[in-house]
Every structure is written in C-alpha cells, then in structure tokens.
Amino acid sequence: MKSKIIAAMDAAGYSFDELESTDDNLRFLGEGGTLMQMSGWKDAKEWLEGVVFDDPDVSDRVEKILHPEHFKEKRPSILKRLREKKAEVRDRTGKDSVKEKAKDVPHL
Numbered sequence: 001m002k003s004k005i006i007a008a009m010d011a012a013g014y015s016f017d018e019l020e021s022t023d024d025n026l027r028f029l030g031e032g033g034t035l036m037q038m039s040g041w042k043d044a045k046e047w048l049e050g051v052v053f054d055d056p057d058v059s060d061r062v063e064k065i066l067h068p069e070h071f072k073e074k075r076p077s078i079l080k081r082l083r084e085k086k087a088e089v090r091d092r093t094g095k096d097s098v099k100e101k102a103k104d105v106p107h108l
Helices: 002-011 041-050 056-066 078-093 098-103
Strands: 026-029 035-038
Touching (some): 002 041, 002 056, 026 041, 041 056
8 A cells, every 4th residue: 555655646746755754743755845744654645645636637647546447448358349249149140150151152
C-alpha cells in the first residue's frame, strides 16, 4: 500500500520525504516548497481519495494508481471474440467451420 500511495502522491505533485518521515508522521514536498504532513498511510490515502484536483489529468493519474480496476479494458479478449464469432457462424449455418461452409459453395 505504501508504494501505491507514494506513487499517487507523486502523480498529484507531492514527493515523499523519506528522510524526515516516520510511520505516524509522513511528509510530502510539493512545488514551491509546499509541505504536507499526514499522520499515517491511511490519512494519506483518504486525502488522495477526497481531494478534487484542479487538473482533471492529475485526478485521472491518481485514480489510475489507486484504483486500476476502474480502468480495466472493457473489450473482450481476442480469443473470446473469436469464440463468439465462431458460435455466430455455427448458429447461422449449422456448420462449425468456414472450411465446412466452403464445401457448399459450387466450384466454377
């Protein structure tokens, strides 16, 4: 969880201050010397999930790090699509393969 939060904070523009941080006092440094302190990893995650960033790209980057499952590809795999296509051909023709279907085509 730590590495995910550190990566998300970095995507939000805050670098983890490893030297000055402890488990109950996390320090993150932002642009222009901004210092953000959190009382633990849970607080850091809650802040990341609760903050509304000015830039939607930053929000997307943080969300992709914290919740990659929300961004999984919705398209079926190629193998699944091929199986569906084969079933569709079988349903229309009653034959299992293009080769079998081709047997019915008259030769010139």
